[in-house]
Amino acid sequence: MKTRTASPGVSSRGAAARGAAAQGPTEIPGRTVCHAGAAGGSQPAGDQLTSWLALISFSVLMTFVLSEQWAVPRIVPADSPLSDGFSADRTRDVLHELEACGPKYVGASGNEVCAVQAVLRQIAKSAEGRESRLTLETQSASGHFYLDFIGGFTVAYRNLTNVVARVRGRRPNSTCALLISSHFDSAIGSVATSDANAEIAIMTELLRLFLHDPLDVDVVFNFNGGEEFILPAAHGFVTSHPWASELCAQINLESAGSGGRELLFQVGPENRWIVEAYAQHVRRPYGSSISQVLFQTGIVPGETDYRIYRDFGGIPGADFAVLTNGWVYHTWRDNIEHLDFRSVQRYGDTVNDFARGLAKKLGDGRPTGDDVSDSAVFFDVGGTFFVEYSADLARKMHVAAAIVVLSSLLVRRGAACAGAIFKAALKLFLAFLSSLFAAAATGALVAFTPAALAGSGHPELAPLLFVPPALAAFLGCLKLLGRDESLIEEGSIALASMLCLGLSLSSVAVQGSYPFLLWSVLPGLAAFCPRPLRSVSVVVAFALPWLLHLQFLVLGLDLLCPLTYRTGAAIPGDVVVAAFFGLMTGLFLSLSARFILPVPHWATKMLCLITFAMAFGLALWIFPYSYDRPKRIVYQHTARSQATWTLEENGTATAHWEPMESGIWTVSQDWNSLDTMRKFAPYGLPNGSEPHDNNIGLYGQVPLPFPMKWLLTGGAWAKRSAPEVPVGIDVQLASVPVSVAGEDLRKAHVSVRGPPNMMLVLSPRLLGLLRQGCSFQWLCCRNATYKLALHCPGTWHIFVG
Incomplete structure (x- = not known):
């Protein structure tokens, strides 16, 4: 009885409270209280x-x-008609031939001879019966440029090879051509099946398809022979090849893994029409402008040939890469065994669709107006459709x-x-x-x-x-x-x-x-x-x-x-x-x-x-490493030598060669340093390994082609006899007196001859050199130390001053 009598009163107070909430803020003397709930009697946020x-x-x-992240289509058989489109099965011969060349780093015969011949043979096979629509040539490129990447690089290159093919389109009078590019060189120690032999194979198959069913405009394929060592071959093509001036758009094919979907991660600069072509023609879209923001701001460090074509050639375009299974990237395990050919099929389908869409837009010439001046916001929704609109x-x-x-x-x-x-x-x-x-x-x-x-x-x-x-x-x-x-x-x-x-x-x-x-x-x-x-x-x-x-x-x-x-x-x-x-x-x-x-x-x-x-x-x-995800190390057998020059008053220089120990330099590429290897000998460090001091000598005596010793710390050094090199090392120095603002200074000329993949560290701080410039746009100063990676054999001439 008492409970029943009290209940109506409680219910009445609850109803009053809910009514207050529905009305919004409640005025209380001295303050305003905002209640949860919405007008119209909605339920609390935490229902x-x-x-x-x-x-x-x-x-x-x-x-x-x-x-959906790893969704890949079925592979089109090699014997299917060309009208069925791209076939990953037909790329296998290309991949086997390129893999047989072994590591293809710049300066090695695998890259300069074997890979070039393999690409030429495969292009000839793709063009059988339709050679009249194809123009094929090899380009030997030399030059230099500066790239603001990881603190800045000056890249000088000589006699790098690009294999360049041009497939004529339906409109012979078109003023535009489309560039599709990738590279066949590799990182040291890798056969580079996914990065980027697979992309080279995709290009040979696309060449076959475009010869069979031409696009509206000409398509130029650049099979470039030097990307891994800071993008020189692309620079040689875009700055010196006569076809470069006709290019109105580019598609750059890259990889940082061996499978999965190809990500559209850079587009432009500006030129929203490129994203429109992608949205309208690609069947399975995958991309986000967030990735472009991350690359442009440097939050995710990395560069591809796309940047060279964009910055030095003014060619807008798109950059693609596959990412799945990135553990094989730049290792000896980047081989056909680990390549997912379903991913190759998807990649090829996408580039085929996209290239045809771009060609349609380029058929009437270079785009103009807002489509050129404006960037795009874009993203895919579950890989099913693509959203894009102007920035x-x-x-x-x-x-x-x-x-x-x-x-x-x-x-x-x-x-x-x-x-x-x-x-x-x-x-x-x-x-x-x-x-x-x-x-x-x-x-x-x-x-x-x-x-x-x-x-x-x-x-x-x-x-x-x-x-x-x-x-x-x-x-x-x-x-x-x-x-x-x-x-x-x-x-x-x-x-x-x-x-x-x-x-x-x-x-x-x-x-x-x-x-x-x-x-x-x-x-x-x-x-x-x-x-x-x-x-x-x-x-x-x-x-x-x-x-x-x-x-x-x-x-x-x-x-x-x-x-x-x-x-x-x-x-x-x-x-x-x-x-x-x-x-x-x-x-x-x-x-x-x-x-x-x-x-x-x-x-x-x-x-x-x-x-x-x-x-x-x-x-x-559990152990952090496995057969499919191994620990990465740099393991380098190195011959060292050091020379000190004494400058005479007449400008001549006398070299004093000092003997240095040779050996094996080992360094870890991840946070675990070399401790993991020390615990698992005899499969770890070479016998006699001792900690390597990166702070002694010129640039820490680190035999690394890139100036990144701050990144690879905690290495080990094991004394060994010097490795055999095909060509002896010869370094000559001469000095010329100069006068600037009444100050007597000297300009040094260094002549270097040696084997491929030689590294030279030059420190002019004791020579009293001019601080106003050096070869290859270097910014020089008295206390600078210059690290040069000389990948091609021959004589190099450098001046500092």
């Missing part, structure tokens, strides 16, 4: 039914993204949409709630930062334990190691700041809108702002749906942002885990992978915060702790 629907939707999307439109549309969404939040809740909404957004942003830092700190912890790089060698383990700390930190930060569920949904939408607004105002970052547009607009629209449909509409609204987020998460994992096996002993790979997971987890949670409110925070944090402890224990137990 459990919505969260369960969200969990199911997220699981389905994750399954779809994982299946100028994106800037206006994204800024306007962000402002509209923020304004609608204030209208919906009332201007008095503005402070509360932005406070909720700030809480979520701080929670995001805590998630990022917690994951990075966990990576640093793991890096200094025997579990280092276990997550990189076993990518399925990485989420279990680095997501739990990020999730726990996010929840902990929210609790520390006060777990106020009111306006958490509005806070997420406001945060996404402000991120969209900030990125859209940048001329570069605008191409990466589209995810935040979707994170703000779609949930913002769903918030206005009527109550009966709200649970479903909210989950549907988040589906597309989640899909794109998961796509980028899987792509990042595919790229970063193998990448940390070759970033050197100075960079802890676990921190890189962990920071990426912290970034992606923090963004996901802060922009989807409404779904984590029903989750019991204490129990979730305990689950995170248990999951991390189990994953960390497993990481301590």
